[in-house]
Amino acid sequence: MAFSRILLYIDSTEAxxxxxxxxxxxxxxxxARLDGVYVINTxxxxxxxxxxxxVQEEKDxxxxxxxxxxxxxxxxxxxxxxxxxxxxxxxxxxxxxxxLVVEQARKLGSELLVLGGLRDIRSRREELSEDSNRIARTAxxxxxxxxxxxxxxxxxxxx
Amino acid sequence: MTIDKSMIILPLESDTKAKALEALCxxxxxxxxxxxxxxxDAVNEREKxxxxxxxxxxxxxxxxxxxxxxxxxxxxxxxxxxxxxxQSVRILFLVVSDKALPSEQVRTxxxxxxxCNSDVCRRLLLDAKSPEQASSLIED
Numbered sequence: 554m555a556f557s558r559i560l561l562y563i564d565s566t567e568a569x570x571x572x573x574x575x576x577x578x579x580x581x582x583x584x585a586r587l588d589g590v591y592v593i594n595t596x597x598x599x600x601x602x603x604x605x606x607x608v609q610e611e612k613d614x615x616x617x618x619x620x621x622x623x624x625x626x627x628x629x630x631x632x633x634x635x636x637x638x639x640x641x642x643x644x645x646x647x648x649x650x651x652x653l654v655v656e657q658a659r660k661l662g663s664e665l666l667v668l669g670g671l672r673d674i675r676s677r678r679e680e681l682s683e684d685s686n687r688i689a690r691t692a693x694x695x696x697x698x699x700x701x702x703x704x705x706x707x708x709x710x711x712x
Numbered sequence: 713m714t715i716d717k718s719m720i721i722l723p724l725e726s727d728t729k730a731k732a733l734e735a736l737c738x739x740x741x742x743x744x745x746x747x748x749x750x751x752x753d754a755v756n757e758r759e760k761x762x763x764x765x766x767x768x769x770x771x772x773x774x775x776x777x778x779x780x781x782x783x784x785x786x787x788x789x790x791x792x793x794x795x796x797x798x799q800s801v802r803i804l805f806l807v808v809s810d811k812a813l814p815s816e817q818v819r820t821x822x823x824x825x826x827x828c829n830s831d832v833c834r835r836l837l838l839d840a841k842s843p844e845q846a847s848s849l850i851e852d
Contacts, residue, residue: 601825618811619815
């Protein structure tokens with residue numbers, strides 16, 4: 554099956570970096586458009602404010618640092634994509650991570666959503682709350698999980 | 713969320729907020745080879761902005777520092793209430809984060825907040841008899 558429109562979910566994890574490499578090669582090989590989405594989890598920041606863990610000053614500072622982080626990660630993926638002749642069309646959103654990623658895939662008409670392999674789930678509570686897990690369970694398009702075990706970096710450099 | 717038993721002080725014997733914060737900062741510093749004074753100063757600076765006691769016997773003191781290389785959590789559970797600003801607390805989660813890892817910090821604090829939001833989890837933690845028991849309870 555060919556995919557002409559691929560959406561890559563980008564976050565600050567190593568798993569996401571692996572997924573980016575895989576998605577770039579896939580987009581190049583399939584001559585597909587590569588979209589990217591990074592979501593700043595302002596929902597979590599707001600909730601931490603509501604329960605009294607963050608004061609306003611902290612909320613502002615951490616949201617700003619997360620935005621800087623988002624730009625840095627997107628810039629890295631853009632450079633990697635360019636090195637393979639692929640253009641990344643990236644968007645930064647703010648809010649509930651899983652809901653926004655799923656919505657973005659729907660809005661863009663993405664035919665494939667690429668995610669990093671699911672993090673090591675160390676508790677049942679984590680299993681329910683982990684963003685990638687929730688995205689994989691709720692996405693309405695096919696989802697490709699790039700396992701951490703895959704030798705993606707080597708493949709990326711060789712191809 | 714996991715917290716290794718080496719990062720859990722149970723029972724926490726400190727009888728004041730200052731001593732409890734010192735004990736938790738000392739534990740993070742000694743286990744991870746960090747500067748205890750820097751951590752304690754940063755935690756106290758954060759406390760000046762507003763109390764991190766959030767009700768139901770829980771406080772979640774935290775701070776951010778440069779160059780830590782990770783997000784570190786310590787837990788103290790006291791058998792007796794500790795006066796913590798205008799509240800009494802028995803469960804203290806200390807979260808010390810590298811400034812360069814804002815998303816990790818938010819994720820860790822959210823997981824702790826979610827855990828502490830449960831009456832059952834808080835009760836089980838208060839009833840835990842050892843760091844091992846508390847650690848496995850948090851993992852479940």
